[in-house]
Amino acid sequence: SRYERGDISSEEFHREISRISGARVPPEEFAEGFTDIFTPLPTTQGLIRSLKGKYRLGLLSNTNEWHFERHIRRVPVYPLFDAVTLSYEVRALKPSPEIYRDALRKLSLPPEACVFIDDIREYAEGASAVGIRGIRYTGHDDLIRALAEIRVSVP
Secondary structure (H helix, E strand, C coil): CCCCCCCCCHHHHHHHHHHHHCCCCCHHHHHHHHHCCCCCCHHHHHHHHHHECCECCEEEECCCHHHHHHCHHHCCCHHHCCEEEEHHHHCCCCCCHHHHHHHHHHHCCCHHHCEEEECCHHHHHHHHHCCCEEEECCCHHHHHHHHHHCCCCCC
16 A cells, blocks of 8 residues: 555545545544554464574564554564564565565575565565565464475474
8 A cells, every 4th residue: 555655654644544434533543443453473473582593583564654653563572573674664565576675685684595474475475586485374383394394493
């Protein structure tokens, strides 16, 4: 979306949605409802914790300012990431090559040294297109097996 690509601000997004819908929801109330969409995955957070220190960790997300500020940066494992790439800051959305290249630059790693995991096939394929090993997330056990196949050790 234009908001996730950083083309419009949070305020502009709220104004546009209000205009289109005819709703008159105050910005703060709108932001709270708009950002209440996330379900934490304890297995994923555990995996991140177990990989920290063994591998450089990057977070790459198609997101917007409100979702980032009100949810993503408040997740307990957020401080464990060595690099963070956000679509609205980079002004590019997965699966565009620019967003993956930004993550590689921030991690200071070549593509072949990296693994990218996403539940959306096209996004994993977008990573593969720039030389990163893309893995489609279909469940925790499958992910652990896929990582083991490429010799990523998970305790």
